[in-house]
Amino acid sequence: MTYSYTEKKRIRKSFGKSSTVLEVPYLLAMQRDSYAQFLQEDTPPPERENVGLHSVFSQIFPIESYTGNVELQYVSYSLGEPPFDEEECRLRGATYAAPFNLMVRLVIFDRGATRAVKEIREQQVYLGEIPLMTGHCSFIINGTDRVIVSQLHRSPGVFFDHDRGKTHSSGKLLHNARVIPYRGSWLDFEFDAKDCVFTRIDRKKKIPATVLLRAMEFSTEEILGLFFERDEYRIDKKGKVKMRLEAARLRGLTARFDIVVGGEQIAPMDRRITQRHVRMLEKSRLKWLELPNLPKYDENGDAATGAEDEDDAHPLIGETLACDVVDTETGEVLAQANDEITHEILRSLIAHGIGKIETIYVNELEHGPYISSTLRVDETRNRDMALVEIYKMMRPGEPPTQEAAKNLFHNLFFSPDRYDLSRVGRMKFNRRVGREETTGSSILSPEDIVEVLRVLLSIRNGKDNVDDIDHLGNRRVRCVGEMAENALRQGLARVERAVKERLSMAESDGLMPQEMINAKPVSAAIKEFFGSNQLSQFMDQNNPLAETTHKRRVSALGAGGLTRERAGFEVRDVHPTHYGRVCPIETPEGPNIGLINSLAVYARTNEYGILETPYRRVTDGKVTNTIDYLSAIEEGQYVIAQANARLTGEGGFTQPLVRVRYRNESTLMPRERIQYMDVSPRQTVSVAAALIPFLEHGDANRALMGSNMQRQAVPTLRAEPPLVGTGMERAVAIDSGSCTVARRSGLVDYLDSSRIVVRVEQEDAGAGEPGVDIYNLVKYQRTNQNTCMNQRPQVRRGDRVEAGDVLADGAATSLGELALGQNLLVAFMPWNGYNFEDSILISERLVHEDRFTSIHIEExxxxxxxxxxxxxxxxxxxxxxxxxxxxxxxxxxxxxxxxxxxxxxxxxxxxxxxxxxxxxxxxxxxxxxxxxxxxxxxxxxxxxxxxxxxxxxxxxxxxxxxVEKDKRALANEDQELAGVKKDLDDQRRIIEEDLFQRVRELIENKMADGGPEGFRPGKVTPRKLEALPRDQWFEISMRTRRLNENLERARERLQQIREEMESRFTEKARKITAGxxxxxxxxxxxxxxxxxxRRVQPGDKVAGRHGNKGVISTIVPVEDMPYLDDGTPVDMVLNPLGVPSRMNTGQILECHLGWAAKALGLQLGELISQDGKKGTLRETLEKIYDYSGTGSGQSVESLEDDDLADLANNLANGVTMATPVFDGATE
Incomplete structure (x- = not known):
């Protein structure tokens, strides 16, 4: 196994059995990528995607004047250089931001019908400043570091739900549907207790849903046609009635007459028609079913005597007409669509000789008459009445006019300016209503509204299910970039109104774009968002973990989200879809529990903002290393095995039945059915929870406290890496930005306590880039929480470093690993009542050795x-x-x-x-x-x-x-200028040395025709070159033209470098000396x-990683502390009763493994003290790193003797071990 420069100094012995398929991604990638996408700073204007700033401007512009003769068009935008760097902004209390300019074009058209372009004026307009993200994904606003927390909100789209029987006293489930746009009016449909469908717009008063359909120009007949199938009846002149037979529709109904086919009775009257009857009817292939004859009516329209019983039983009575019945001869409307057939209507139909009628097909089981019932309570008859009804609901008290009602309704759902479903909303909408395509218009169409009603009716009919609101497929993450975009859009909307008014004056007064656009609303909206938005928070900088966790947090609170008071239990609870996306453990205690969460280690968002987690693909029963990221919606349809499922050497599953997850349930399945497998056991938890060793042996409630308390740890004076870790420590320390990491590989040329100079290797130095990297370390800098940030170099002069190696440690890190606390020898025992109720007893030695001493910086x-x-x-x-x-x-x-x-x-x-x-x-x-x-x-x-x-x-x-500067201010300036000069001198020295080295290689031992004074023509020997000052090398005239040209190019490059350095120094000096x-x-x-x-004292809080917290009750002299067999006094005494009831047994396992680690370290210490036994040392280390002979990939074979000695020295205080979560040491 190959180790990086810092890793090989202290290799962490890992007990993990799972192989690493996917490295931990950059932990702050979500924040970084979101804001980069918002700015698109490095993308040339023509190539910018329609997201972020570009999309906002494209939506708002072009702005037209009211007359339509003048138009203001958007061309592009650009960001300037920030006036101060990050450090200067922190000191001055300024905002780290870049000037932001917009290129717009004013086009004036001719007033004629042709609308020819008369004049074009193009100009750049300054729109204020836009904050930039620092290298570590925070923002500096008014001199303080802030973080924009991502928001987990309900995704736009359509959602179906019911009231869980809470509305009506009978406990009847009342179903509802809600269309949520990204911006615009909400549209709700809901059932009432009488099974009529009502609609609400923006949660206002409810009106029958059919009013909305009428407003979209649907007639009663069309409305019935949209939601109901039809039954057709034929009536002949003798009063015989036949019905078109759709056998399947009869199932479940009660026969209202004897059903006879070909003389054979299939279903007797008053019996329920079953599937058997339906099959018999289908087998008979009968097309028309005869019904009983119609009753005879006298002149008054009454049924003939003795026919009451017969006619009441007639199947046509009580059916609902599907369309208007019109007398073809006179054109008279005999009955209207949705009328219920009564004796009166039936008599009229017979009298006019109507031969065919159509009714709507309903049954109580799966085709309820809901829309038909709604039409009966709807008092509107046409489109105009419906529009007026909607206008009265939206604007009560205002007199409606036809035009105003029409405009209001159009602007509600059908105007792109007022309504935006967004890409994700359209995708979710189409997917929910069962459409294939995922793209479409961002406004609603009448078809969309009909589709929503159809799905709602099918749910009420029992054919579909309601949605789970807390399913992570129905919630999405809004990141920094998106929230900044929304803030900017609000600011620009205000500008748009003002510009519209001024545009009409543009032509007559000869105004330029700059005079029309007022930048104040835009910069105020941005300032307000970054300065006082609920999700723009003061960064938690207690330690590197606190910083990382704060940036990876997702909150359900904030604008457009939930409020603490209204959030119920379901929203806060852990959901099966959280697996691998949101941590089930890390969330605050108290009123925010479950509303503020942390992203799981491998989670990321897809293009729609929906959380995804990675899985290994399984093909033909073999696990491959192909990684697929799946969202919660996609994951439900696959069979997924756990990361610790046992595999054969070829990647097959050893067990015939494997523990899997399928459709959010855990179950056992045959290995042949498995489609995916988890990438890592720590996939389910967040960064903080992944730092808890033996997490799998503790109680989740205590782990929650443990992960929260790690963030409260104050960096100690001397950072000490944990003996028992989990292997996540390095990732956190590096990604948090606490450590300084090499940007490019090279050699350490110079270092002191405050700066490291690395001479970059030739192949890493790009064209036009300086071949030197200077890292100015942070020295005793105050953080937001007043803790001290101080970096210490971890390299030596002459060391070769690779890109990504740790050069310097920061607060609470040691050799590039997170080191939040101290390794102590603890005893679980009572001690004179001093550790009653979680009180903790500590040894005086900890105070003397400054183990828990911390430095705080006050400003x-x-x-x-x-x-x-x-x-x-x-x-x-x-x-x-x-x-x-x-x-x-x-x-x-x-x-x-x-x-x-x-x-x-x-x-x-x-x-x-x-x-x-x-x-x-x-x-x-x-x-x-x-x-x-x-x-x-x-x-x-x-x-x-x-x-x-x-x-x-x-x-x-x-x-x-x-104002005149005092001596102290001038001395500070001189000191700063000296520092800048030193940096630039180092940079220039290294670049010039490189350049002169190349010139030497170019001309050495080549023939020259002449040169500066005193230079003899002939071969250019090393001695001749040494005798000349280096700047005169360029004056040597070589014999070949190519060499002379190369020399001239090198001279120009040198000149350019010197001028560049000079101008940079002048610029820096101007900034430093300016008022x-x-x-x-x-x-x-x-x-x-x-x-x-600050030294540790009674009353201070101390905690372990397992949620075992307590307050120091007293500090006891070393000689009075309990001691081990060999006389070693313990450092801390904990109450043994704190373990069983809290069930965090991980702390006991950590104690045992830590004890073993310490003992191994002492063995190594003894070996080091017996000099010259390198072989024994190597053997011992090999044994430690591969004690089980499993070939875990950890080995010290590749290390040189010096590196090995370094490693052994670093391990003398204890061999650092990693027991990854859910995959740790088992015996």
Missing amino acids: LTCMARDTKLGAEEITADIPNVGEAALAKLDESGIAFIGAEVKAGDILVGKVTPKGETQFTPEEKLLRAIFGEKASDIKDTSLRVPAGMDGTVIDVRVFTREG DELAAGVRKMVKVYMAVK
Whole structure:
């Protein structure tokens, strides 16, 4: 196995049995890709896809004037360079953003019918600034790091549900359908207790659903035709009635007359018609079934005497007409569609000699008369009445006009400006109503609305099922890019209205686009989104894991999502579709439980924003390494085996019956039916849960606490990697951005505690790129949570590093691995009642050795303002303050770096003028003797707050443009300029060395015709070259023309590099020396950074990774601590009663494995102390890494002796082990 530069320094012995098929992806990819897609910064304008910024502008533009003679068209957009880099923005309290310009074209048309183009004006318009994402997927807004949390919301589309019997007292299930667009009005259909279908628009008052259909120009006959099949009856002149026989439709009905075929009675009257009867009818191949004769009517229309019983039983009475019945001769409408056939109607039909009637086919089992019933409660008769009804519902109290009603209805669902189903909405809609194609219009069509009603009726008829709202196929993730896009769209919509009004003036007043577009609404919308949106959150920077988890969080809260109060139990609960997509363990305790989740390790979103998880494909019973990502909808139709299913050498399953998941259920199936297999056992959990060793042996409730508490860990003074890990530690440390990682491979040329210079290898240096990478490390920087971020180099000069190797460790990382806590020897035992109720006892040794000591950085700010009485002044000349108090201030009145200060000490001296006051005679005398200055001003210095003491580690002075800088500010500037110069000098030195090396190779030992003064023609020997200054090498004239041309090119390149470096230095110097933008009325601002050391003390919270938390009750001297057989005192005493009831037995297993790891480390330590036994050391390490002889792929054979010694030294404190979740050590 090959190890990277840092991995081989400390190889983690893994107990995992599953092979790694898919490496852990970049953990912040979802955030990074979403915002990159939104900006499309590096894509040339013609090639940009219709997403993000480009799609917003394409939708809003072109904007037409009301007259239609002037049009404003969108051409392209561009982003400039941000004025400050990330670090400068943090210091200045600025937003890390790029200027954002829009290229628009104003087109003026002729007023004639031809609409020929009369004039075109093109111009670039500045639209404000757009925040950029930092390298680690956060945003810097007003100097603080923020994260935009992704939102899990209900996907647009159509959903079918029922009220679970809660609405009506009878407990009857009332079904409903809801069409949810991406933006626009919601459309609901619902059944009432009488089985009529009603509709609501935007949850307003309900109206019969058929009103909506009439508004779309459907007549009663067409409405019935859409939802019902027809029964046809023929009546001859003698009153005989025949019905077209559809045998299958009779099943389940009660025969209202004897059914006789060919003299044989098939079903007697009043008997239910069964499948057997239907088969007999089908076998008879009868086309028309005879019904009893119609009753005889007298002149008054009454049924003839004695016929009542007979005629009441007549099958036609009570049927519903499917279409209008018209007398062909007179054109008179005898009966209307949806009329129920009564004696009166029947008499009229007979009287007019109607020979054929059609009725709708209904039965109680599977073809309810719901739409027919609805038509009976619908009072509208035509389209106009329906439109007015809808208008009254939407705008109660407003008098409807025909035009207004028509426009309102059109704008509700059929106007692209007001309604957008979106791509994902259309895909979900089509899939749910059973259409093949996944694309289509983003607005609704009458056919769509009819389809929704059809599915709703089939659910009510028992032929279809309702949807599961909490199924992850019905929820999608809205990422940063999409949310920023929506915010921008809102801002642009405001601009559009203003532009429309000004466009009509454009032609007459000769306006340019810039004068028409007001950028304020756009920049305000963006600012508001990044600054105060519920999902734009202050980044949790406690430690690298907290940072990573915050960026991978998905929340159901926020605009367009749920609210804590309204969210029920079902939404919060774990759903089978969460498998591999959302972690079932990591969620906060309290009111947000289940509403805020974390993405599973391998989860990603597809083009529609729906979560997917990877699976290995199984073909012909063999598991392949082909990976397919499946969404929750697709996954349901496949049989999927678990990741730990036992496989043969060829990739087949060893067991004939395998544990699988199918249709969200876990079951056993024969191996031949398996189609996919999980990629990894840790696929189901999030990053934080995947860091808990022996997770499979603990209780999920406690694991939840464990994964949440890991995020609260404060980085300790000395990071110590866990002896028992899970193998996820490296991925988290690197992806969080806490470690510095090599961008390109090369040699470490120079390093000190704050910078690493890497000379890039020739093949890695692209054309026109500098052949050097300079990494400036973060030194004692404050995080959002006031913890300390400090990087330490992990390489040595002359080391060869590959791209992706860890060069420097950050807070809470060690050799590129996450190291949140300390490895301690713990005892589970009671100790004089001091560990009652989860209290914890610790040894004094932990305090002396600074095992739990942490550094916190406090930022204190002092501002000098302009006041009515004059300007405040930052000075060391403070009235009524003794010399001792001023001892730590320099001549500018600012504490010097390195000063140790305690509560009440002055950090920045400041005086403020105070108003005139009446003086007592004594004060007047003192003023006369000592001068007037002292009493006109009061001391408003910045002092160290109570309860805080520490060391001043940095001071930043910001001065407004035009205000004279003090000595301290100038000294800071010089220091910054020196740092910039040093970086650029190093860069130039390495690039020039490379260039001169190439020139030497080009001309050495070649023939020259001449050169600078004193150079003899002939062969260019190394000695001749050494004698010349390097810059004069270019003056040598070579014999061949090609060499001379190459020399000239190299000289030009050198010149270009020097000019480039010079201009970069000038630009940096201009930024550093320029005045700062400060708030109104502020002349000068001083920020003092104090490092505060905090030692562990009683009352502090300590926790393990298994949810075993407690508070330190007392710190006991080492000699009083319980001890082991060999006299080793323990570091911590825990209450043994904390384990059984909480069922987090993982902590006990971790203790045993950790003990073994420590003992192996001690063995290695002894071997190292017995010098010269390299062979024994190698043997011991081989034995450790392949103790079971399984050939787990871990081996130290490939390591050189020096690397091996390095490894052994790093393992002397304990051999680091990994027990991956659900695949860990078993014995």
